Amino acid sequence: MTRQASSPAASDSLIDEAAYWCMRLHAEDCTDEERAAFERWVQSDPAHAREYQAMLDIWQVSEHLPRQAMPTDGLPPPPQAPSRRRLRRPAMAVAAALLLSLSGLLGWQQGWLPNDIQRYHAGENLREATLPDGSRVQLNLGTTLWFSNFRDRRSVTLSEGEAFFEVQHDGSHPFVVYAGKGSVTVTGTQFNVWKYEEQVVVTLTEGSVKVRSDAQEVDQVAYLSPGMQARYGSKDEMPHISAAKAGSLAWREGKLVLDDLTLAEALPLINRYLDKPVLLADQATAGIRIGGIYDTRNVGQLVQALPKVLPVYLSQNADGNTVINGNEQLF
Known part of the structure; x- marks a missing residue:
């Protein structure tokens, strides 16, 4: 699906409601009663389901938006939001999600916000897709990823699964894949990213990539050459480098x-x-x-x-x- 930086078709109140339910369903103390109320809300109008899915797409990528530059003044509060709620993600992620719905050209020009988000999913079949920048991606079974186009970079969030990327070269707009507690940065190359729970394995077949593990807020970078793999988990301060395992890309067949x-x-x-x-x-x-x-x-x-x-x-x-x-x- 595509999500533009602003949503003129959706009313402010509907955006607020979608943002509120997105926050509540990601909260650790979300109750069964609230989940039942959400089901009634989302099924009561097709517009509710569309706006919630759009907000969920934004939520998935919001944690990778630049925090230091994001303005938060003037954001509408979620409707009837209880005061003491513990969210699994920082409150800034919510602010980013709302901003992405409500902001327009300024956020794009400043590099705060993407001007487009697209979601790709492979269910019981492998899927191939061409991203808006011309890059190609093959998705393994049960894989979901989001592509976000920023002014100064191309961003992919891999929430779960596995994907093989053939990246269109663009030296001025790096291609960054966020997976687990780390990221992979390239300008044009071919590589595979596998994620299960908090484990991530990056396999390079052509070109070069920079793999970063940001666990425990430590910025450690490893550079791969073709035929090499980098592996990192939620507690690894440095990616572990090795030769690619036999059959790493056999899933494509x-x-x-x-x-x-x-x-x-x-x-x-x-x-x-x-x-x-x-x-x-x-x-x-x-x-x-x-x-x-x-x-x-x-x-x-x-x-x-x-x-x-x-x-x-x-x-x-x-x-x-x-x-x-x-x-x-x-x-």
Whole structure:
């Protein structure tokens, strides 16, 4: 979807309501009653659903807007917002979201706001898309990303999933991908970004990229050359550099390659395709190794078949997660 810097079709009150519900649904203390009230509101009018989706798109990218330059005076307060609310994201993200709805040319000229936001999603099928700047992207199953066009840069927010980018060269407008607690900056190149929970892996196939981990507010940068990978998590102050793993890009052909990995290493790759994550019973089970090439559409069948190829058995916990248990009698 496309979201312009201002929304003349939507009334100020509707923008306020959409912003309010976006804040409340992201609040840690949002109640079941509030969620039910939101469902009634969003289903009562198609315009409500459209404006909420537009506000949600803005919310996803607002944390990457420049804080030091963002004016906040004059923002309308959310309607009937309770006074003591704990939000998962800073209040500035809300201000940014509202500004992006209400501001126009000034925000674009100052580099505060994008003049366009587009959302891309791949559900049960791989998807290829051309971004507004001419760059191409391929999205893995279950992947969502947002593209924002700023005056001085091109910005992508990868919330979850995996994408392969072929970036159109533009030396004056860097292309920045935000994923987890870090970012990838290029001017024109080809690379892959995989994100699961707080783990991020960047694989470079052509050109060069700058990978930054900003965990714990520490700015650490690593530079990749083709055939290299950078990995970082929520607590890593510096990206970890290594040679690219075999099969890192096999997903583009619908394949999951597990190249003699421990189950602890393999599960994030497997869980990426499941509705409920598979768990490990203990450290001994985590060390069992697995290999093979599998269809990304049938990862659930792979899990159910594990006892046939590994010394393990499967159980379920109280939350309905499949648990892999090492079968000591088979060691």
